[in-house]
Amino acid sequence: MRVINLTVNGIVDAAERGFFDWAATKDAEVIALQDVRCREYKIADDPAYQLPGYEAFFCEGEDEDYGGTAIYVRQTPKAIMRGLANYDLDKHGTLIQADYDEVSIASLWIPPGRDSEGLDLQWHFMETLNAHMGKVRRKRRLFIYAGNFQMAHQQRDLTDPDLHSNTLGFLPAQRDWMDELLSTTGYRDALREVSRDDGYHSWWPSHDDLGSKADPGAWRVDYQICSEQLAPKVLTASIYTERRFSDHAPVIVDYDLDL
Template identity: 45%
Template sequence: MRVITFNTQGIEQAADRGFFDWMIHQDADVVCLQDLRAKDYQLDGDRYHPEGYNTYFFDAFEDGYSGVAIYCRQVPKAIMTGLGFELCDFHGRFIQADFDKVSVSSLHIPSGLKSHEAQLTKDEFLSHFMGHLKKTLRKRRDFIFCGTFNTAHRTIDLSNWYANQTVSGFLPSERAWMEEMLGELGYIDAFREVNKADRQYTWWPDYNRARSLNEGARLDYQITTAGLRKTVKSVQIYKDEMFSEHAPLIIDYEGDF
């Protein structure tokens, strides 16, 4: 099965830049989108509902904020929206599709870059989401959490990391959160199961020079439960076209849903 995750930074802008034309040629089973900045009723045309895909949105309550989506070829057994806390549900930051064997979710953790208050919001979100990750381990199925975590895990995941240790996205507390998820709890960073190289980024600041010089960060992940570790076959960060400041992350898994 092929799973793609991509932060659109506005689904209409990404569509204008050719994202859906690209997507329909990827033969993906599931595509997870984040930061739509549009509501379901604004996206009812064929442009946002490519043939062969079942489409599910979870809107933010306020216009212009976040919003997530899942596109899948197979009709899921169930769709779950939200995680039961306001910072997630009010801003449309989580949607999950349950299939026979695997649940796949689209997740958008808030950034803390704008202000101290934004960082406090991110920290609170991470605390709530860690609770969800712990509960998930008690369930008898595998999970893939796709999306923008807005944190670079290790020094190889961020350019100029030494100068960014006091910047949101690479704070010691954020990296410790990642370590708990991927260490103590046993979740898997699917990309790193295959690709161990440095400078493998999924996001670059809003200027072309950073992208051309590959000065960025790996902020987008597919995090799986341990049962899927040996199923990860191939990984790719697609950088040939620029649909937003983020790049699509493509991962192929053995087996089906």
């Protein structure tokens, strides 16, 4: 089973850059998109946003130009879940999940925290997500959370960790949160199950994103976080950088698992 995730920063713009033509050749079972910035009804019947053989499901944000997630699936899921049952978070369309017999796959977008209000919302989301992931872990099913976590976890996940040691997205408290998620909460970073190398980056921010840092550099903030039972089933993981569909790159993970 192949799962692909990409923060598109607007599905319309990504389509114009050729994302759907590229995705149609990748033989994925599930494609998870974040920050789609579009109303579903506007593109539902437009061939430019369709993938032959896939169904598409959306979780829209209240603000059409901000947030929203989508998931394209080859096999019809048993159920679709939208949100975390928290209005302050769900109004941004931050999560949509497809449930199958043994595995649930979610498209996840943590809101960016570029000001004090946004940072408060981001921390609220992180706390809520941590509690949710800890709770569902007790269910007899596997989980994959594919999306933009808005943070780099370790020094090897960005090009200049010393410069950004106190930059939002690489704050010590954020890295501690990810440490907890990937240890006591019982999940694994799929890419790191098959590679410990440096040089994996999925986001090329601008100065508008990070402030007046001399070099924003490249970051890995897009992940597939999976149940620890899935860790041995991760076959390959990569980040596709040959073409650019947004300022993020697609994450591609193959699992030894059938839906």
